[in-house]
Structure formats: C-alpha cells, structure tokens
Amino acid sequence: MNKKVIFLADMESFYASVETARNPSLRGKPVAVCGDPALRHGIILAASREAKALGVKTGQPAWEARRMCPWIVFVHPHMQLYIDYSLRITAIFEQFTDRVLPYSIDEQFLDLSGSFLPGGSPRAAALLLIEKIWSETGIRCRIGMGENPLQAKMACDCFAKKRADLFFELSSVNYAALTWPLPIGSLFGVGHRMVRNFQRIGVRTVGHLAALPREMLRRRWGICGEVLWLNAQGIDYSSVEPEQIQEQKGIGHTATLPRDYRKQQEIELVLLEMTEEVCQRTRRHQKVGATIHLYCRGADFDHPSGFSRQKKLPEATANALAIYPTILKIFRQHWDRKPLRAVGISLSGLTDYRQLRLPFSARDAREEALIRVADQVRERFGKTSLFRASSLRPGAQMLQRAGKIGGHDA
Amino acid sequence: MSKKLTQQFACSRMMLPEHCGSLRQHAKSLMRAEEQRWPLTDEQLQAEQQQLLEEALGHKLRVEFTLLDESGRSSLSGVPYRLDETAGMIYIDTGSGKPVKIRAASVIGMASYS
Numbered sequence: 001m002n003k004k005v006i007f008l009a010d011m012e013s014f015y016a017s018v019e020t021a022r023n024p025s026l027r028g029k030p031v032a033v034c035g036d037p038a039l040r041h042g043i044i045l046a047a048s049r050e051a052k053a054l055g056v057k058t059g060q061p062a063w064e065a066r067r068m069c070p071w072i073v074f075v076h077p078h079m080q081l082y083i084d085y086s087l088r089i090t091a092i093f094e095q096f097t098d099r100v101l102p103y104s105i106d107e108q109f110l111d112l113s114g115s116f117l118p119g120g121s122p123r124a125a126a127l128l129l130i131e132k133i134w135s136e137t138g139i140r141c142r143i144g145m146g147e148n149p150l151q152a153k154m155a156c157d158c159f160a161k162k163r164a165d166l167f168f169e170l171s172s173v174n175y176a177a178l179t180w181p182l183p184i185g186s187l188f189g190v191g192h193r194m195v196r197n198f199q200r201i202g203v204r205t206v207g208h209l210a211a212l213p214r215e216m217l218r219r220r221w222g223i224c225g226e227v228l229w230l231n232a233q234g235i236d237y238s239s240v241e242p243e244q245i246q247e248q249k250g251i252g253h254t255a256t257l258p259r260d261y262r263k264q265q266e267i268e269l270v271l272l273e274m275t276e277e278v279c280q281r282t283r284r285h286q287k288v289g290a291t292i293h294l295y296c297r298g299a300d301f302d303h304p305s306g307f308s309r310q311k312k313l314p315e316a317t318a319n320a321l322a323i324y325p326t327i328l329k330i331f332r333q334h335w336d337r338k339p340l341r342a343v344g345i346s347l348s349g350l351t352d353y354r355q356l357r358l359p360f361s362a363r364d365a366r367e368e369a370l371i372r373v374a375d376q377v378r379e380r381f382g383k384t385s386l387f388r389a390s391s392l393r394p395g396a397q398m399l400q401r402a403g404k405i406g407g408h409d410a
Numbered sequence: 411m412s413k414k415l416t417q418q419f420a421c422s423r424m425m426l427p428e429h430c431g432s433l434r435q436h437a438k439s440l441m442r443a444e445e446q447r448w449p450l451t452d453e454q455l456q457a458e459q460q461q462l463l464e465e466a467l468g469h470k471l472r473v474e475f476t477l478l479d480e481s482g483r484s485s486l487s488g489v490p491y492r493l494d495e496t497a498g499m500i501y502i503d504t505g506s507g508k509p510v511k512i513r514a515a516s517v518i519g520m521a522s523y524s
Contacts, residue, residue: 083429087436094440102433104424149419189418223412230415237416242437251427281427406426 007110008152012140014106015046021138079405111240145169150236175234180207252346260299260339266395273398274345275320282318289347290316299339307334476519
C-alpha cells in the first residue's frame with residue numbers, strides 16, 4: 001500500500017509577515033503586531049524574524065519588547081486582512097490538492113496522497129509550494145511532511161522551522177529516532193500542565209513516554225493519556241477532510257476584559273451581552289443549542305482562580321433571554337467574588353432550528369418574531385444599530401467590541 | 411472509537427468564527443464553480459448519448475436529462491418526441507400536459523429512465 005503524503009504548512013510569524021507584505025517598507029525591520037496596551041491587548045501577537053532574533057517573543061508585553069529592542073515597529077492587528085491572506089493561501093494549496101484543511105489561521109494540512117506531485121517527489125512538491133506561497137504572498141511557509149497529520153505537525157514544529165530549506169519529513173521509519181530524544185513538551189498535545197504531570201512520574205522526553213505502557217496512561221489520564229501515548233509512537237488516525245470545517249459542534253465567545261471586573265452587576269452585564277452575541281451567531285447558522293457553557297478566569301495570574309461549568313438547558317434554544325437565567329444561576333453559584341479577567345460563553349449540542357418547530361404559544365411566537373426582526377436590522381445596519389440600553393452602562397463591552405475580530409481590530 | 415482518538419486535530423482546531431465563515435463561503439463558491447464547469451466527455455460517451463436519444467425518440471422512451479446553463483445544473487425527465495437539428499432544440503413530453511423544449515447544447519448527461 002502506498003504511504004500517505006500529508007503536509008502541514010505553517011506560515012512564519014503570520015500576522016507580522018502579512019503586515020510586511022502589505023507594507024514593504026517594513027521589510028528587514030523588527031516588526032511586532034500588538035493590540036492596544038490601554039485595553040490590555042498590549043501583548044505581542046506576532047513578531048517578525050528580525051524582532052525574534054533580538055529576543056522578542058509572542059505573548060510578551062509590548063513594553064518589555066520595547067525595552068529589548070527600542071527601535072521595534074509596533075503595528076496594530078488587522079484581523080480581516082489576515083483572514084483574507086489565509087484564504088489566498090488556501091486557494092493556492094487547492095491548486096495542488098482538494099484535500100486542504102485549515103487548522104488555524106496560519107497552519108493548514110494538505111493531503112497529497114495519490115495526487116500528481118509537481119517536481120516528481122513530495123520534497124520537490126513541498127519546495128515548489130514554499131516558493132509559490134513566497135512569490136504570490138510574500139510570506140515564508142514551512143512544511144512538515146509525514147504519513148499522518150501528527151507526523152507532519154511534529155516534522156514542521158520540531159524540525160522544518162529550524163531548517164534553511166524550510167522542509168522536513170518524518171515517517172514511521174525515522175519518527176522514533178528523531179523525536180524520542182526531544183523534551184516531552186515538544187510532543188503535540190503536551191501543554192505546560194501535562195509537562196508538570198509527566199515530570200512528576202519521571203517522564204522527561206518523548207521516548208520516556210513511548211516506553212510507558214499504553215494501559216497505564218489510559219488508566220491515569222483517560223483517552224487524552226492514550227492519545228499522547230499514540231503521539232509518542234507517531235501513530236495518528238486523523239484524516240485531512242476539508243468538509244470537517246462544515247461541522248460546527250458549538251458556537252462560543254470568549255473575551256479578555258479591558259480591566260479587572262469586580263462588581264457583580266458589571267460582570268453580569270457583560271455576560272448578558274455575550275449571551276446575546278452567541279445566540280445571534282447561533283441563529284445566523286439556523287441552529288439552536290441544548291447545552292450552555294460558562295467560563296470565568298480570575299485576574300490574579302499568580303493564584304489562578306475561576307471556573308468552567310456547563311449545564312443542559314430545559315430545551316434547545318437560541319433565545320438569549322431563555323438562556324441568560326441559566327448563565328446567571330451558574331455564575332452566582334460558582335463565582336468566588338474575586339476579580340475577573342476573562343469570561344466566555346458557548347452554546348453546544350447544536351441542532352437545526354427547523355427540526356425543532358414544536359407548537360408554541362402566542363407569546364413565544366411574538367417573541368420569536370421580535371428576535372427575527374432585530375436580527376434582520378442588525379444584519380442590515382450593523383451590530384450597533386440595535387442593542388439593549390444596558391449596553392450603555394459602565395462596564396458594558398458590546399460597543400467597544402463591535403466590528404472587531406477575535407477581540408482585535410478588523 | 412472516541413473522536414479524540416480518530417480526529418485529534420479536529421478537536422484542537424483554533425479557528426476564528428469569521429475565518430470559518432469565510433472558508434464556508436469559499437467552499438460554496440468552489441462548489442458553484444464546479445457545478446458550472448462543463449464536463450469533459452469523450453467521443454464514445456457522446457456516441458452513446460446520441461444513440462440513447464435516437465432510441466428514446468424512436469421508441470418513446472423516458473429519459474433523464476442533466477442540463478447545464480447560466481443558472482447551474484438541473485435535471486428533467488420526459489419522453490423526447492422531436493429533435494429540431496437546425497434550431498438545436500429537443501422537444502420533450504414531461505407528462506405535465508405542456509411540452510418542454512430544451513437546447514441540445516445544454517444537455518451534459520442523459521440516462522434511460524428504466
């Protein structure tokens with residue numbers, strides 16, 4: 001059987017590269033994309049190669065980056081532009097294969113198994129892709145190749161990024177030899193917490209994890225432990241199916257607040273606005289949700305607090321006023337009255353709106369008609385054309401966040 | 411098998427809703443373009459379809475036509491009863507009482523109804 005040819009293409013310093021491609025006068029300069037420090041978005045979202053060479057890192061506060069590199073050029077994010085570039089890159093990949101799966105805004109999986117490989121080999125095809133992306137968008141692309149998406153991701157993250165030709169191939173033959181000596185944190189799926197957990201049981205490298213019995217990991221960490229064990233072996237059952245993008249399991253919204261929120265009234269106001277926004281988006285997809293999930297993160301980094309809870313709704317809905325009482329109930333039950341830094345709400349267990357049209361009362365019908373009209377007004381005239389008067393009260397976020405993407409300027 | 415085991419990347423994908431929306435739009439436009447694309451047919455297939463049309467005309471057989479025009483793909487089933495080669499039109503009795511005429515050039519596929 002022919003081996004699969006899976007690529008993971010990763011765009012170098014994507015946001016900063018797009019800004020440089022758009023404004024060539026930035027080329028060769030240390031560039032960092034960061035939000036507004038006044039609104040607590042002053043962290044580096046992306047740093048150019050030149051900035052990284054001077055020690056600037058993604059996630060670092062802007063003031064710290066300025067101290068390390070006083071001549072650094074800060075650029076505000078343009079999220080819609082990044083989405084447009086990402087789509088342009090997807091379209092380029094689609095000239096090579098119809099199996100393209102964007103994994104994030106700057107990473108995309110490609111399945112070239114059985115496809116015509118320009119250049120005659122996977123390596124030649126990858127180098128051609130890298131060249132094409134560079135010449136058509138001005139963005140440096142790194143490609144990891146494997147027999148499955150996991151191997152491709154590991155090849156890209158652990159090797160291709162460090163190579164001059166920006167390409168690296170892992171396979172079942174060389175996976176163990178090359179990845180097992182790596183620190184355990186390099187393995188895909190192992191975050192900071194898991195690194196600590198593994199270190200407690202003496203697992204310091206990918207190879208150490210691979211040597212543990214699969215059953216033990218399953219017993220200790222359930223399915224997640226088993227997946228990590230498989231990752232350590234280079235085994236992955238994922239496929240690159242473009243239609244996966246069509247599946248939507250839940251619709252959610254998380255926001256970092258512009259300051260620490262202490263007052264219950266202010267937090268509950270933001271929760272109402274977010275419930276409205278999540279419900280509007282759910283209705284736009286012609287869906288209703290059966291489970292609501294509330295997430296709150298405390299403001300103190302040194303003493304992490306907050307909670308994450310979900311609750312099944314009495315009936316699937318996308319009506320904010322039907323969901324909000326449940327949100328309030330969860331919030332009042334679990335909030336420890338410590339200041340909050342971020343909140344998130346999501347609606348899952350989505351089903352088609354039309355499937356659920358049970359007979360409803362005259363009041364329900366009126367409410368539904370009102371919601372529909374309000375949605376149409378917002379669709380036509382923008383989010384801020386019609387909103388609750390409470391959004392004018394102190395602490396409200398809706399007006400500030402309208403028109404932004406991912407909390408940053410569109 | 412758990413979804414985490416079979417689709418770990420689908421479970422961990424980090425996508426902005428606006429990006430997902432744009433991708434869906436992109437997928438739809440690709441699908442529309444694909445539907446509008448004229449299919450490649452070889453000479454053998456063309457000869458087979460010509461024969462099927464002649465048989466249907468001669469024996470009053472019901473045929474399913476696949477059509478492609480500016481509005482996209484559509485299908486129509488009926489009994490072809492006349493072929494106007496000069497005007498390039500096929501006249502079809504769809505059973506609705508009112509005959510329908512279609513441009514022969516818009517036919518991209520034919521299948522016998524049996």
